[in-house]
């Protein structure tokens with residue numbers, strides 16, 4: 001049975017016709033096959049232990065091989081473009097009291113008042129229509145749980161497993177999305193999961209300094225909506241961050257979160273099957289998450305790492321304490337199949353432990369809080385159009401991720417009071433919920449073209465054959481679809497902007513079809529559905545690891561419950577972020593000087609991209625333009641329910657992840673990070689949940705459980 005559907009590329013192509021492969025009949029055949037082979041839910045973990053449609057050619061502009069110093073110097077320093085963009089920035093442009101439609105009359109306490117009785121909450125009918133044809137019904141779930149966890153993502157899956165280890169505890173895991181479909185299993189198909197039926201499909205709000213060349217000035221903000229959450233749709237990179245990150249968390253006033261205190265938890269979750277497994281100080285063997293190097297390595301992945309080595313970067317274990325260097329990354333996969341946190345932590349215990357219930361397609365709308373005692377009693381959720389209240393004897397744990405955790409808290413009266421007043425939500429606890437948003441920013445606009453020597457582009461027929469091959473291989477998968485390819489050629493460098501002896505830039509490279517990209521960058525990026533395996537170019541993506549800019553999440557003013565929250569990333573509002581990333585872009589371009597790049601004929605496409613044509617390719621202003629016009633992230637948002645001591649006015653949770661000002665409520669997920677880590681965020685989130693599970697056990701079981 002098909003449960004999963006990709007993004008509707010045909011509507012996009014109908015509206016914005018483009019001479020690219022995604023808008024061709026071949027795309028229809030490809031999508032049909034992916035749905036037929038991988039659209040169901042069958043994946044089990046029980047092992048025995050040249051585009052004909054493109055007419056656009058890219059050419060080298062006259063600026064090729066231009067010595068930067070010989071061109072107009074002003075092009076290499078902030079000029080009119082940057083100044084003009086910054087002049088549009090109004091630092092007061094997100095005022096709570098002017099931004100919202102005060103006429104909306106939602107009161108979450110009606111939920112509390114109406115427990116067991118008739119609902120007074122008017123829920124948007126069109127969104128709650130279920131098998132009952134839209135009649136909203138309310139039920140009190142007879143079961144009472146010790147712990148209710150909202151969200152089965154990276155953190156929620158770990159918590160559900162670890163807490164249900166205690167046989168006497170009854171645990172409920174609520175997940176808004178469906179079961180994890182088979183398509184998530186195929187590493188090379190990570191591209192096709194974005195904007196699909198298991199993505200929340202959020203978008204950023206238009207801003208002066210971000211995403212200006214995307215339609216509507218909005219960037220997609222991908223978040224997983226399925227068992228496994230974002231770990232089911234991510235790019236499988238296994239990374240931990242730098243020792244400094246965690247020592248910094250502890251120094252900010254969060255006892256228990258230093259690197260040495262977290263290292264046992266990094267080891268605990270890991271089942272390392274690669275050479276790193278010999279290092280039993282850093283790595284673990286026998287944990288739930290299988291970690292390996294993909295069984296297939298393509299030539300460009302190896303060449304990229306070689307080029308970084310030529311630039312002087314040491315070959316290192318990228319998960320080591322000080323991660324300055326390069327290597328082919330480790331991945332959260334097993335035998336060429338994705339190991340989401342659902343696969344790692346939930347599938348093995350599902351239907352085995354009697355004390356855990358898992359409800360999918362269950363959308364939590366509010367926390368049930370006694371306004372007098374400020375005690376959290378349970379959760380209200382909607383499934384198939386029916387509203388349920390469930391109750392927790394010990395705690396409710398919100399693990400809905402960096403966007404939806406603050407949303408649920410704010411809907412429940414926990415958040416900045418001005419914002420809540422503006423929506424007529426009574427305030428339970430006035431906290432900086434939704435603030436402190438951080439992410440690893442980059443651009444989609446810097447393109448490397450590969451020569452025929454290493455291009456991996458194949459015919460459409462071959463792509464379909466590879467899908468069939470992968471599907472048939474049992475149980476081990478091999479071949480180009482069993483890897484994310486060049487995404488695993490990873491490097492960490494330190495620019496002059498790095499404040500400490502740790503990296504501030506990380507590199508990733510995504511496969512691209514160069515002609516299609518240049519034919520219509522917007523439509524190409526919106527319809528990115530092809531396997532990562534087949535490409536004739538690369539997008540070179542330096543990521544800013546230490547952003548100073550901070551964004552904010554607000555509730556949707558017209559439909560706070562079902563409407564998407566308002567995401568203001570506010571990237572580059574601190575200009576040093578732009579400058580550090582430009583250093584990263586310059587470093588990327590310098591790879592072209594290496595013998596490795598020369599030997600394979602790889603070179604940067606020095607054609608100014610649409611909307612940046614007025615700048616000299618490679619100049620400061622050109623790079624600034626790329627970052628501001630073609631902003632992108634690799635979807636690592638954190639920080640919106642910040643962990644911090646009581647004196648920190650921005651803190652939402654304390655160092656045991658308990659929400660300030662309310663009882664029996666924790667937030668445990670990526671949103672609690674006070675500052676983003678220097679690396680991909682999945683494993684840090686797992687580690688937060690592992691650590692927090694033990695804290696909870698310590699509190700209720702008097703230190704009976706330790707690692």
Ligand SMILES: Cc1cc2nc3c(=O)[nH]c(=O)nc-3n(C[C@H](O)[C@H](O)[C@H](O)COP(=O)(O)OP(=O)(O)OC[C@H]3O[C@@H](n4cnc5c(N)ncnc54)[C@H](O)[C@@H]3O)c2cc1C
Pocket residue numbers: 150151152153154155156174175176177194222223224225226227228229230231233234235236237238239362363364365399400401402404405408634635636637669670671680681682683685
């Ligand atoms: C496209 C993409 C690529 C990425 N690549 C990598 C990578 O290669 N390596 C890496 O380390 N990190 C990567 N990340 C980031 C990493 O996956 C996340 O940081 C991590 O999964 C966050 O975990 P979380 O538990 O905080 O949230 P999530 O995993 O997002 O989980 C939140 C869960 O809560 C559910 N939920 C939300 N609201 C409700 C509600 N109201 N009721 C019920 N359920 C709800 C959601 O459906 C979801 O399942 C990537 C992320 C994305 C999106």
